[in-house]
Amino acid sequence: MSGVLLEEVTKRYGEVVGVRDLGLEVREGEFLTLLGPSGCGKTTTLRLIAGFLHPEQGRILVGGRDVTALPPQQRGIGMVFQDYVLFPHLTVEENIGFGLRERGAPRDEIRRRVREMLELVRLPEIGGRLPRELSGGQQQRVALARAVAYAPRLLLMDEPLGALDLKLREAMQIELHRIQRALGMTTIYVTHDQEEAFSLSDRIAVLEGGRLIQVGTPRELYRAPRNQFVAHFVGKINFLRGTVLDGVGPVASVKLEDGHQIRVRAPGPLRPGASVCVAVRPEALRVWAGAPEPQPEAVPGLNRLDGVLERVRYAGNFTHLFIRITENCTLLAEVGGERAELHTGEPVRAGWAPEDTLLWQEGDAS
Amino acid sequence: MTTRRRWGLAAVVVAIYAFLLAPFVVLALSSLSGGEAYYISFPPRGLSTRWYLAIPASYLRSFAVSVAIGVASALAAGLLGVAAALGIVRGRYRRKELLKAFFRAPLQIPLVVSGVVFLQFYYVLFGLTGVRLLESFTGLLLAHVFISLPFVVGTVCAVLEKFDRRLEEAAYSLGASRWTTFRRVTLPVIRPGVFAGMLYAFIVSFGNVPVSLFLVGPRLTTLPVDLFYSMEYDFNPSILALSTLVVVFSVLTILLLQRLMGMDVLVRAGAKE
Ligand SMILES: Nc1ncnc2c1ncn2[C@@H]1O[C@H](COP(=O)(O)OP(=O)(O)O)[C@@H](O)[C@H]1O
Ligand SMILES: [Mg+2]
Numbered sequence: 071m072s073g074v075l076l077e078e079v080t081k082r083y084g085e086v087v088g089v090r091d092l093g094l095e096v097r098e099g100e101f102l103t104l105l106g107p108s109g110c111g112k113t114t115t116l117r118l119i120a121g122f123l124h125p126e127q128g129r130i131l132v133g134g135r136d137v138t139a140l141p142p143q144q145r146g147i148g149m150v151f152q153d154y155v156l157f158p159h160l161t162v163e164e165n166i167g168f169g170l171r172e173r174g175a176p177r178d179e180i181r182r183r184v185r186e187m188l189e190l191v192r193l194p195e196i197g198g199r200l201p202r203e204l205s206g207g208q209q210q211r212v213a214l215a216r217a218v219a220y221a222p223r224l225l226l227m228d229e230p231l232g233a234l235d236l237k238l239r240e241a242m243q244i245e246l247h248r249i250q251r252a253l254g255m256t257t258i259y260v261t262h263d264q265e266e267a268f269s270l271s272d273r274i275a276v277l278e279g280g281r282l283i284q285v286g287t288p289r290e291l292y293r294a295p296r297n298q299f300v301a302h303f304v305g306k307i308n309f310l311r312g313t314v315l316d317g318v319g320p321v322a323s324v325k326l327e328d329g330h331q332i333r334v335r336a337p338g339p340l341r342p343g344a345s346v347c348v349a350v351r352p353e354a355l356r357v358w359a360g361a362p363e364p365q366p367e368a369v370p371g372l373n374r375l376d377g378v379l380e381r382v383r384y385a386g387n388f389t390h391l392f393i394r395i396t397e398n399c400t401l402l403a404e405v406g407g408e409r410a411e412l413h414t415g416e417p418v419r420a421g422w423a424p425e426d427t428l429l430w431q432e433g434d435a436s
Numbered sequence: 437m438t439t440r441r442r443w444g445l446a447a448v449v450v451a452i453y454a455f456l457l458a459p460f461v462v463l464a465l466s467s468l469s470g471g472e473a474y475y476i477s478f479p480p481r482g483l484s485t486r487w488y489l490a491i492p493a494s495y496l497r498s499f500a501v502s503v504a505i506g507v508a509s510a511l512a513a514g515l516l517g518v519a520a521a522l523g524i525v526r527g528r529y530r531r532k533e534l535l536k537a538f539f540r541a542p543l544q545i546p547l548v549v550s551g552v553v554f555l556q557f558y559y560v561l562f563g564l565t566g567v568r569l570l571e572s573f574t575g576l577l578l579a580h581v582f583i584s585l586p587f588v589v590g591t592v593c594a595v596l597e598k599f600d601r602r603l604e605e606a607a608y609s610l611g612a613s614r615w616t617t618f619r620r621v622t623l624p625v626i627r628p629g630v631f632a633g634m635l636y637a638f639i640v641s642f643g644n645v646p647v648s649l650f651l652v653g654p655r656l657t658t659l660p661v662d663l664f665y666s667m668e669y670d671f672n673p674s675i676l677a678l679s680t681l682v683v684v685f686s687v688l689t690i691l692l693l694q695r696l697m698g699m700d701v702l703v704r705a706g707a708k709e
Contacts, residue, residue: 159624172607
């Protein structure tokens with residue numbers, strides 16, 4: 071078991087940037103997820119760590135040892151690929167035992183360990199079958215068993231659940247979590263699915279365009295996204311644009327494009343007149359029917375915007391409300407249960423607390 | 437598909453097979469003719485195996501030569517073909533098509549021309565170095581490898597292009613060296629293509645006349661050339677019997693190989709796993 075350290079790693083494919091100046095630390099025993107849209111460099115990062123690719127710049131350390139120049143055979147890293155990539159001509163047992171055999175483990179040892187792995191992934195009965203005789207979910211488990219059978223220092227998984235359907239994917243997430251905890255192996259996981267990342271990870275690294283944008287626990291990313299990209303990628307969010315009126319003190323006031331004035335928790339002192347982007351999560355919004363009646367004043371200090379309820383999407387345990395504020399501004403609110411008193415086409419008022427507002431200065435990436 | 441269409445299709449298929457098989461049926465039945473006639477009689481007059489019993493033992497020698505050359509060509513073309521295909525498919529150069537065309541070239545040269553060229557080449561070589569390749573096993577083998585190599589290169593290229601390189605990466609990450617990976621992963625996965633190519637190579641070599649014609653002599657000759665000369669100068673119905681046996685031998689070879697090596701795997705390899 072061991073941690074991983076990437077130091078300013080850069081990899082280009084000709085003109086195309088795979089990853090650029092990527093610095094990242096993965097702690098021992100940690101489950102870290104690389105999250106980002108397709109093409110952001112997740113696979114490239116994994117393949118650099120696995121040793122299938124070599125960086126033009128930077129160093130890669132596994133367990134404190136510089137492995138940048140080592141071939142994959144000597145890195146002691148297990149890899150699970152998106153569409154399994156099992157050896158089609160070998161049985162499940164032979165697939166799982168492959169790494170042990172290559173490392174010269176004695177026969178009995180291999181047999182015992184393969185049994186153990188099959189138990190671990192809960193497929194004790196299928197050792198003699200060929201990969202093509204298995205379902206997708208079974209193949210994925212075998213791929214995982216193969217990768218961890220020889221107890222590598224580090225486990226890499228590239229969208230391992232991407233090819234499975236939703237129900238199976240959820241079941242497999244639970245399995246993966248259980249297995250990773252049971253083995254205690256440092257794991258780097260790749261997905262473009264934010265929910266999957268949240269349900270599995272100790273920490274998440276968000277990538278965009280080959281660069282690392284932010285690393286943190288799911289909670290940190292959700293509560294304090296470093297920029298609009300992260301905020302948007304991690305959960306749903308409403309963006310509003312405006313200029314600073316008063317930026318001194320912990321709560322700034324901002325004038326929105328449509329003229330409304332709101333109060334925002336400020337990350338630091340703000341220059342009056344600066345353009346800013348503010349954002350509020352849908353579940354932070356409270357919604358009242360019958361604006362402009364002044365009920366929200368009952369909760370002092372709340373920001374409020376009036377609009378028309380455009381659409382209601384009932385989802386069982388919550389309801390999504392789409393509130394049209396102006397021509398080009400619609401807010402999404404997520405409220406619990408059913409809100410029978412709200413009707414589409416009627417005026418509503420949305421309110422939220424200044425502490426629930428996020429703020430970034432425009433033209434400032436960090 | 438409607439029933440009528442299906443019957444129509446079946447009829448076309450049967451017709452094509454009938455057309456392809458007709459010559460063989462004529463050959464096989466004629467060879468079983470009971471008559472005394474020293475010419476081809478079809479339909480046969482009575483059935484007998486007398487011409488089979490009258491096959492001269494001298495053909496056994498050329499048959500053995502043909503089998504040996506065929507097997508050796510298949511093995512050599514297999515080895516060279518896999519190496520060439522790996523180079524073509526995996527190499528990093530811009531003009532891959534050119535390289536492919538180069539390895540296909542033997543197919544585009546008329547076989548007779550290839551035969552003449554080898555003959556000339558062997559003459560010149562003998563004149564220059566004293567190495568005698570004419571009428572030798574080695575000389576014949578070289579020419580046969582030349583004409584059968586494109587078949588191996590073609591089939592192996594096809595399977596290699598479909599091969600998922602991540603299988604090799606998986607093996608590397610599990611600790612397998614490059615050579616072990618080739619032996620335990622790459623080769624087994626592309627094996628159906630390699631076998632198919634080698635089978636082609638054997639058949640191409642085994643049946644060849646136009647190239648062998650120039651390179652054999654009384655001391656070393658192949659069965660097809662032997663038969664060819666007999667047809668020309670010394671016909672008797674035993675030749676029909678022998679030809680029939682050759683066809684049966686070829687078919688059995690293919691069936692046996694299919695049995696042993698699972699040629700149907702090739703079909704499966706084509707379909708996505
Ligand atoms: N073999 C390759 N050749 C050229 N460009 C590549 C190659 N692999 C990846 N890329 C490019 O590098 C970038 C990052 O790709 P990748 O790491 O596969 O992203 P992700 O896995 O996050 O979808 C993309 O722009 C992609 O097009
Ligand atoms: Mg990817």
